[in-house]
Amino acid sequence: xxxxxxxxxxxxxxxxxxxxxxxxxxxxxxxxxxxxxxxxxxxxxxxxxxxxxxxxxxxxxxxxxxxxxxxxxxxxxxxxxxxxxxxxxxxxxxxxxxxxxxxxxxxxxxxxxxxxxxxxxxxxxxxxxxxxxxxxxxxx
Numbered sequence: 001x002x003x004x005x006x007x008x009x010x011x012x013x014x015x016x017x018x019x020x021x022x023x024x025x026x027x028x029x030x031x032x033x034x035x036x037x038x039x040x041x042x043x044x045x046x047x048x049x050x051x052x053x054x055x056x057x058x059x060x061x062x063x064x065x066x067x068x069x070x071x072x073x074x075x076x077x078x079x080x081x082x083x084x085x086x087x088x089x090x091x092x093x094x095x096x097x098x099x100x101x102x103x104x105x106x107x108x109x110x111x112x113x114x115x116x117x118x119x120x121x122x123x124x125x126x127x128x129x130x131x132x133x134x135x136x137x138x139x140x
Contacts, residue, residue: 021067031055039083080127
C-alpha cells in the first residue's frame with residue numbers, strides 16, 4: 001500500500017505510548033475524516049479489528065494529536081482513553097469514542113474553567129498507567 005507522506009514529531013515522554021504531533025491537513029490526504037487525533041486501534045491494520053478500523057497509516061502503540069491547536073492535552077486524553085477502552089476492554093469504536101468525548105468535554109474542560117490543569121495531567125497519567133503495549137516494549 002502506497003501512503004501519502006506526512007510528518008510526525010515525537011511529543012515528550014508519554015511512555016509507554018508513542019505520542020506524536022501531526023498535521024491534520026497532511027493526514028486528511030490519507031483519510032479525509034481525520035480530525036484532532038487518532039490511535040492505533042482505529043488507524044493500524046495490524047491491531048485494529050475490522051469493525052473499528054477506519055484506515056491504515058499508524059504503527060502499533062501510536063497516538064497522534066493535532067499540533068495546531070492549544071487543546072493538545074485534551075485531545076491526548078481523549079485518544080488515550082478511547083484506545084484503552086478498545087484495547088483493554090474490547091469496546092467498539094463508536095462507544096469508546098462517545099465515552100472519550102465525555103471525558104474530554106465534561107471532565108477535562110471543567111478543570112480548565114476552574115484553573116486546575118493538573119487534573120488533566122493526572123487523567124493522562126492514569127490512562128498511561130493502564131496503556132497496554134502491543135507487540136513488546138516500545139523504543140524510547
